[in-house]
Amino acid sequence: DGGITQSPKYLFRKEGQNVTLSCEQNLNHDAMYWYRQDPGQGLRLIYYSQIVNDFQKGDIAEGYSVSREKKESFPLTVTSAQKNPTAFYLCASSIDSRSLDTQYFGPGTRLTVL
Amino acid sequence: KNQVEQSPQSLIILEGKNCTLQCNYTVSPFSNLRWYKQDTGRGPVSLTIMTFSENTKSNGRYTATLDADTKQSSLHITASQLSDSASYICVVSARGGYQKVTFGTGTKLQVIP
Numbered sequence: 618d619g620g621i622t623q624s625p626k627y628l629f630r631k632e633g634q635n636v637t638l639s640c641e642q643n644l645n646h647d648a649m650y651w652y653r654q655d656p657g658q659g660l661r662l663i664y665y666s667q668i669v670n671d672f673q674k675g676d677i678a679e680g681y682s683v684s685r686e687k688k689e690s691f692p693l694t695v696t697s698a699q700k701n702p703t704a705f706y707l708c709a710s711s712i713d714s715r716s717l718d719t720q721y722f723g724p725g726t727r728l729t730v731l
Numbered sequence: 732k733n734q735v736e737q738s739p740q741s742l743i744i745l746e747g748k749n750c751t752l753q754c755n756y757t758v759s760p761f762s763n764l765r766w767y768k769q770d771t772g773r774g775p776v777s778l779t780i781m782t783f784s785e786n787t788k789s790n791g792r793y794t795a796t797l798d799a800d801t802k803q804s805s806l807h808i809t810a811s812q813l814s815d816s817a818s819y820i821c822v823v824s825a826r827g828g829y830q831k832v833t834f835g836t837g838t839k840l841q842v843i844p
Contacts, residue, residue, distance in 0.1 A: 652834075
Protein backbone atom coordinates (compact mmCIF):
# COMPACT_ATOMS: atom_id res chain seq x y z
CA ASP A 618 0.00 0.00 0.00
CA GLY A 619 2.93 2.29 -0.66
CA GLY A 620 3.50 3.89 2.74
CA ILE A 621 -0.04 5.09 3.26
CA THR A 622 -2.03 3.86 6.21
CA GLN A 623 -5.71 4.26 6.89
CA SER A 624 -7.55 3.51 10.09
CA PRO A 625 -9.75 1.97 11.11
CA LYS A 626 -10.26 -0.73 8.47
CA TYR A 627 -13.92 -1.08 9.42
CA LEU A 628 -16.07 1.61 11.05
CA PHE A 629 -19.66 1.54 12.16
CA ARG A 630 -21.60 4.71 12.82
CA LYS A 631 -25.03 5.45 14.11
CA GLU A 632 -27.14 7.90 12.19
CA GLY A 633 -26.55 11.47 13.33
CA GLN A 634 -22.96 10.87 14.44
CA ASN A 635 -19.85 12.43 12.99
CA VAL A 636 -16.91 10.10 12.43
CA THR A 637 -13.30 10.78 11.44
CA LEU A 638 -11.25 8.56 9.15
CA SER A 639 -7.50 8.67 9.53
CA CYS A 640 -4.98 8.83 6.67
CA GLU A 641 -1.24 9.02 7.20
CA GLN A 642 1.60 8.85 4.66
CA ASN A 643 5.36 8.62 5.11
CA LEU A 644 6.22 9.17 1.44
CA ASN A 645 6.92 12.90 1.83
CA HIS A 646 4.21 13.60 -0.74
CA ASP A 647 2.74 17.07 -1.02
CA ALA A 648 -0.64 16.07 -2.45
CA MET A 649 -3.27 13.96 -0.73
CA TYR A 650 -6.77 12.90 -1.77
CA TRP A 651 -9.93 11.30 -0.45
CA TYR A 652 -12.14 9.16 -2.66
CA ARG A 653 -15.35 7.32 -2.12
CA GLN A 654 -16.03 3.98 -3.83
CA ASP A 655 -19.54 2.56 -4.19
CA PRO A 656 -20.53 -0.72 -5.88
CA GLY A 657 -20.92 -0.31 -9.63
CA GLN A 658 -19.42 3.19 -9.63
CA GLY A 659 -15.98 4.56 -10.26
CA LEU A 660 -14.04 6.30 -7.51
CA ARG A 661 -15.30 9.79 -6.84
CA LEU A 662 -13.14 12.60 -5.47
CA ILE A 663 -14.30 14.08 -2.15
CA TYR A 664 -11.47 16.46 -1.25
CA TYR A 665 -7.86 16.97 -2.20
CA SER A 666 -4.97 18.90 -0.76
CA GLN A 667 -1.98 20.12 -2.75
CA ILE A 668 -0.04 21.45 0.21
CA VAL A 669 -0.21 21.81 3.98
CA ASN A 670 -2.98 24.10 5.24
CA ASP A 671 -4.71 24.08 1.86
CA PHE A 672 -7.45 21.85 0.49
CA GLN A 673 -10.04 21.94 -2.27
CA LYS A 674 -13.47 20.41 -2.72
CA GLY A 675 -13.81 17.54 -5.15
CA ASP A 676 -16.92 16.38 -6.95
CA ILE A 677 -18.87 15.18 -3.89
CA ALA A 678 -17.68 17.28 -0.92
CA GLU A 679 -21.10 17.90 0.64
CA GLY A 680 -21.37 16.35 4.09
CA TYR A 681 -17.61 15.89 4.44
CA SER A 682 -14.81 17.99 5.94
CA VAL A 683 -11.02 17.69 5.99
CA SER A 684 -7.97 19.30 7.52
CA ARG A 685 -4.31 19.34 6.49
CA GLU A 686 -2.33 20.61 9.46
CA LYS A 687 0.63 18.31 8.80
CA LYS A 688 2.14 17.09 5.56
CA GLU A 689 1.78 13.48 6.67
CA SER A 690 -1.86 13.57 7.72
CA PHE A 691 -5.15 14.24 5.93
CA PRO A 692 -8.11 13.15 8.11
CA LEU A 693 -11.62 13.02 6.69
CA THR A 694 -14.69 13.72 8.82
CA VAL A 695 -17.99 12.30 7.67
CA THR A 696 -20.64 14.52 9.19
CA SER A 697 -24.28 13.83 9.93
CA ALA A 698 -25.11 16.02 6.91
CA GLN A 699 -23.87 13.26 4.58
CA LYS A 700 -27.09 11.53 3.57
CA ASN A 701 -25.65 8.22 2.38
CA PRO A 702 -22.27 7.70 4.02
CA THR A 703 -22.05 3.90 3.80
CA ALA A 704 -19.17 3.27 1.37
CA PHE A 705 -15.52 2.28 1.00
CA TYR A 706 -13.25 5.29 1.53
CA LEU A 707 -9.82 5.47 -0.05
CA CYS A 708 -7.05 7.92 0.72
CA ALA A 709 -4.25 8.52 -1.77
CA SER A 710 -1.15 10.64 -2.12
CA SER A 711 1.17 11.76 -4.90
CA ILE A 712 4.39 13.79 -5.11
CA ASP A 713 2.29 16.74 -6.22
CA SER A 714 -1.01 17.20 -7.98
CA ARG A 715 0.22 17.00 -11.55
CA SER A 716 -1.73 14.33 -13.34
CA LEU A 717 1.39 12.47 -14.48
CA ASP A 718 2.41 11.68 -10.94
CA THR A 719 1.49 8.25 -9.69
CA GLN A 720 -1.08 8.13 -6.94
CA TYR A 721 -0.46 5.70 -4.11
CA PHE A 722 -3.56 4.43 -2.37
CA GLY A 723 -4.09 3.34 1.21
CA PRO A 724 -5.87 0.09 2.13
CA GLY A 725 -9.22 1.80 2.63
CA THR A 726 -11.80 2.18 5.39
CA ARG A 727 -15.22 0.59 5.06
CA LEU A 728 -17.81 2.76 6.77
CA THR A 729 -21.24 1.36 7.58
CA VAL A 730 -24.08 3.41 9.00
CA LEU A 731 -26.36 1.43 11.26
CA LYS B 732 -19.18 15.22 -19.56
CA ASN B 733 -16.00 13.18 -19.14
CA GLN B 734 -16.74 9.46 -19.07
CA VAL B 735 -14.78 6.20 -18.88
CA GLU B 736 -16.55 2.96 -19.80
CA GLN B 737 -15.07 -0.47 -19.24
CA SER B 738 -16.03 -3.84 -20.60
CA PRO B 739 -16.76 -6.52 -19.79
CA GLN B 740 -18.17 -5.81 -16.33
CA SER B 741 -16.91 -9.20 -15.15
CA LEU B 742 -14.93 -12.06 -16.59
CA ILE B 743 -14.04 -15.60 -15.54
CA ILE B 744 -11.07 -17.35 -17.17
CA LEU B 745 -9.07 -20.50 -16.59
CA GLU B 746 -5.62 -20.24 -15.07
CA GLY B 747 -2.98 -19.98 -17.78
CA LYS B 748 -5.28 -18.39 -20.35
CA ASN B 749 -4.95 -14.87 -21.77
CA CYS B 750 -7.59 -12.16 -21.58
CA THR B 751 -8.16 -8.62 -22.77
CA LEU B 752 -10.05 -5.88 -20.95
CA GLN B 753 -11.42 -2.83 -22.75
CA CYS B 754 -11.67 0.85 -21.86
CA ASN B 755 -13.38 3.59 -23.89
CA TYR B 756 -13.21 7.20 -22.82
CA THR B 757 -14.48 10.64 -23.73
CA VAL B 758 -12.14 12.67 -21.48
CA SER B 759 -10.88 15.90 -22.98
CA PRO B 760 -8.32 17.42 -23.19
CA PHE B 761 -6.53 14.11 -22.72
CA SER B 762 -3.43 13.93 -20.54
CA ASN B 763 -2.84 10.29 -19.66
CA LEU B 764 -4.46 6.91 -19.10
CA ARG B 765 -3.68 4.49 -16.30
CA TRP B 766 -4.65 0.97 -15.48
CA TYR B 767 -4.95 0.00 -11.82
CA LYS B 768 -5.37 -3.39 -10.16
CA GLN B 769 -7.56 -3.48 -7.06
CA ASP B 770 -7.70 -6.57 -4.89
CA THR B 771 -10.94 -7.03 -2.96
CA GLY B 772 -11.05 -4.76 0.06
CA ARG B 773 -7.74 -3.07 -0.78
CA GLY B 774 -6.61 0.13 -2.43
CA PRO B 775 -5.82 0.25 -6.18
CA VAL B 776 -2.24 -0.25 -7.34
CA SER B 777 -0.95 1.35 -10.53
CA LEU B 778 -0.02 -1.06 -13.34
CA THR B 779 0.75 1.25 -16.28
CA ILE B 780 0.50 4.86 -17.36
CA MET B 781 0.39 6.04 -20.96
CA THR B 782 0.48 9.51 -22.43
CA PHE B 783 -0.83 10.67 -25.79
CA SER B 784 2.29 9.65 -27.71
CA GLU B 785 2.52 6.13 -26.31
CA ASN B 786 0.52 3.27 -27.78
CA THR B 787 1.91 0.30 -25.86
CA LYS B 788 3.25 -0.16 -22.33
CA SER B 789 4.13 -3.42 -20.60
CA ASN B 790 4.52 -4.38 -16.97
CA GLY B 791 5.42 -8.04 -16.74
CA ARG B 792 2.46 -10.09 -17.95
CA TYR B 793 0.33 -6.95 -18.31
CA THR B 794 0.37 -5.05 -21.62
CA ALA B 795 -1.69 -1.92 -22.11
CA THR B 796 -2.44 -0.35 -25.48
CA LEU B 797 -3.77 3.09 -26.28
CA ASP B 798 -5.41 4.39 -29.43
CA ALA B 799 -5.80 8.12 -28.84
CA ASP B 800 -7.63 8.61 -32.13
CA THR B 801 -10.47 6.25 -31.27
CA LYS B 802 -10.13 6.95 -27.52
CA GLN B 803 -9.78 3.30 -26.65
CA SER B 804 -7.41 1.35 -24.46
CA SER B 805 -7.00 -2.31 -23.67
CA LEU B 806 -5.24 -4.27 -20.98
CA HIS B 807 -3.99 -7.69 -22.04
CA ILE B 808 -3.08 -10.24 -19.38
CA THR B 809 -0.88 -13.11 -20.53
CA ALA B 810 -0.75 -16.55 -18.92
CA SER B 811 -3.13 -15.62 -16.14
CA GLN B 812 -2.46 -16.64 -12.55
CA LEU B 813 -4.82 -17.06 -9.63
CA SER B 814 -3.32 -13.91 -8.11
CA ASP B 815 -4.60 -11.91 -11.10
CA SER B 816 -8.12 -12.22 -9.67
CA ALA B 817 -9.03 -8.61 -8.93
CA SER B 818 -10.82 -5.59 -10.33
CA TYR B 819 -9.00 -3.68 -13.06
CA ILE B 820 -9.76 0.00 -13.24
CA CYS B 821 -9.12 2.32 -16.18
CA VAL B 822 -8.43 5.91 -15.13
CA VAL B 823 -8.19 8.82 -17.54
CA SER B 824 -6.81 12.23 -16.64
CA ALA B 825 -7.55 15.48 -18.37
CA ARG B 826 -4.92 18.18 -18.47
CA GLY B 827 -5.08 20.33 -15.35
CA GLY B 828 -4.09 18.08 -12.49
CA TYR B 829 -5.57 15.34 -10.37
CA GLN B 830 -8.84 17.13 -9.83
CA LYS B 831 -9.62 16.26 -13.45
CA VAL B 832 -9.41 12.48 -13.16
CA THR B 833 -12.21 10.13 -14.23
CA PHE B 834 -12.33 6.57 -12.95
CA GLY B 835 -14.00 3.70 -14.78
CA THR B 836 -16.20 1.28 -12.86
CA GLY B 837 -13.75 -1.56 -13.37
CA THR B 838 -13.74 -5.09 -14.76
CA LYS B 839 -13.90 -7.82 -12.14
CA LEU B 840 -11.64 -10.68 -13.22
CA GLN B 841 -11.77 -14.11 -11.65
CA VAL B 842 -9.11 -16.66 -12.54
CA ILE B 843 -10.10 -20.22 -11.69
CA PRO B 844 -7.88 -23.32 -11.52
